[in-house]
Amino acid sequence: MEPLIILSLFTFCVAIGSRSIHAKRIWHWFQQHQTSRSTIITTKSHNSSLPPPRSQPPTPEKQQPIHTLQPYVFPALAPKTASKSSMGLKRLDVANWLSIDRHYHSEHDIRTQLLATNHPNVIQVLPGSELACHEVLSLTVTFLTARYPQHFTITSPPSTSTSQPSPHQTHQFITNHLTKETFQIGPSCPNPLETAARLAMEDFNVLMKNEEGEYCLLASATLFPAGWKLRERVGMSMAVLHAPVPGWKDRLSGSVSRYFDHLKPSTAMERTNLFIQTSPDLFVDEPEVPRSSITPDELWVRRERQTFSRLEKSGAVLFTVRTFMRRCVDLKNDCEESGELEGGWIGGEGEVEALKQQVGSWEGHIKDYKGYGVWGEAYEGWCEGMEK
DSSP, X not given: OOOOOOOOOOBOOOOOBOSSXXXXXXXXXXXXXXXXXXXXXXXXXXXXXXXXXXXXXXXGGGOEEGGGSXXXXXXXXXXXXXXXXXXXXXXXXXXXXXXXXXXXXHHHHHHHHHHHHXXXXXXXXXXXXXXXXXXXXXXXXXXXXXXXXXXXXXXOOTTTOOSOOOTTOSSEEEEETTTTEEEEESTTOSOHHHHHHHHSSSXXXXXXXXXXXXXXXXXXXXXXXXXXXXXXXXXXXXXXXXXXXXXXXXXXXXXXXXXXXXXXXXXEEEEEEEEEESSOOSOBOSOOXXXXXXXXXXXXXXXXXXXXXXXXXXXXXXXXXXXXXXXXXXXXXXXXXXXXXXXXXXXXXXXXXXXXXXXHTOOHHHHHXXXXXXXXXXXXXXXXXXXX
């Protein structure tokens, strides 16, 4: 996870319904934490850093049941890096706020192992963030059971009730049919942020204001960090978290805080980020160090999809990160669709040239921040080989 940078806000539009009727806007879904079957509106993404908000709900004829939508496909690499003013922000694809794809089982195994053997380094929850963590779990459960009802269902203990479960019951459970696991949810859940991380493929981060009015990282389920240690960063303010980011102090710090202040439960956004690393590891909790004899075959492109939203009850900012990995030498090849789950980062023609243009556009201080000194020589060799 790279330190987040937010420079604009926007309204996202979607509709959600109960089992018998459709509501008008998806933000009612997030605000009221409904767990009924949902319908969602997909909106065309815009690259403008300040897209105009929509004040009217979508028309009913454009509604589509959320659970019938196609699997999420991570967009192909863009040939240019986002501008300094927009950072690549666009309207959140709310139908795919969380994604389930071909890598779910393999990544779930890694996450389960990390939680069992490295728990303090992947889960941190500081006092004062409890309500926000329960909100995160509630939203996660609501989304997954609506978007993927064939894989996630809500149940009550068999011995206590045979009636239709209510989202407001104290003791409730969610069953993950992909992994045959059941987890407690609701107000009595003892570890809501961890449970959300066990269900989803995304990492979750909760930002809240301190007494000085600074946003701080108060809770995090970061199982796939990109070169940093959670235990060292939890509790830090935005200014400290972003200290390594080129241009943060001079150009971005004040703007980000102001935009956070204006973020509402009815707005959300997303952006992507890119790294190159010399291993396929998803859990990388310290920067890579230079080593000899790195070959192009060892280079991996690590991309992050980051989303941002405001939690209504706690007022916290929720920042999610989904990590996608592809070997450099495999970029030009399409992934084969197979098995129960599809979607993810498919790749294909144009990916190689897009990567070369992106990395080539990085200025010196950006290259240093991204670790070019570690993998740059092998990367240049790969580029030369692609031109032959």
